[in-house]
Amino acid sequence: QKEVEQNSGPLSVPEGAIASLNCTYSDRGSQSFFWYRQYSGKSPELIMFIYSNGDKEDGRFTAQLNKASQYVSLLIRDSQPSDSATYLCAVPMNYGGSQGNLIFGKGTKLSVKP
Amino acid sequence: KAGVTQTPRYLIKTRGQQVTLSCSPISGHRSVSWYQQTPGQGLQFLFEYFSETQRNKGNFPGRFSGRQFSNSRSEMNVSTLELGDSALYLCASSLIFRGEAKNIQYFGAGTRLSVL
Numbered sequence: 001q002k003e004v005e006q007n008s009g010p011l012s013v014p015e016g017a018i019a020s021l022n023c024t025y026s027d028r029g030s031q032s033f034f035w036y037r038q039y040s041g042k043s044p045e046l047i048m049f050i051y052s053n054g055d056k057e058d059g060r061f062t063a064q065l066n067k068a069s070q071y072v073s074l075l076i077r078d079s080q081p082s083d084s085a086t087y088l089c090a091v092p093m094n095y096g097g098s099q100g101n102l103i104f105g106k107g108t109k110l111s112v113k114p
Numbered sequence: 115k116a117g118v119t120q121t122p123r124y125l126i127k128t129r130g131q132q133v134t135l136s137c138s139p140i141s142g143h144r145s146v147s148w149y150q151q152t153p154g155q156g157l158q159f160l161f162e163y164f165s166e167t168q169r170n171k172g173n174f175p176g177r178f179s180g181r182q183f184s185n186s187r188s189e190m191n192v193s194t195l196e197l198g199d200s201a202l203y204l205c206a207s208s209l210i211f212r213g214e215a216k217n218i219q220y221f222g223a224g225t226r227l228s229v230l
Contacts, residue, residue: 106156
């Protein structure tokens, strides 16, 4: 049974700081990883996905993948109060990510203080 | 382009009743997945449908079932409702490209089910 673990938080950072969110996964064969953001009372929305070892940057967001250590992280630079949300890490249930099912971590709640 | 549409948005039922939830995927998306979200368990995968066939199923009892129609719209049904079925039920659709889903799932707003 694949598992995805996240620190539930809350993680509190001041406005303008870097927020670092971490996720570990149990299945060494996992190949693709997804970060979703969920505002309170809303549905999850995709922020980033990453397939290869190393870093992937998109605006203020950077995803980092280390397959040897089985962790994936999300960095948010210049954090804004609007970034306050729960961040969910997910991996596909099946290898290759070819089917529409994801195993989610329970999420890390981020609070950015003005 | 319209997003994933779920109806109804809110439902109140009593124990023992059954409920049907509906999901219309993004136009062109053929994969529809269902998830249950609760404060204690988080987001848990229920099942996925593609071309009217259930491809994958999560670890939920047989009271939870679903189907997909030829236009890719999907329904899920929960029979003999229990108090623990109170949750946010989310539907997500994915684009199938060259036989593989990119697995970028786009979620609907969800249906909040309360079982009394």
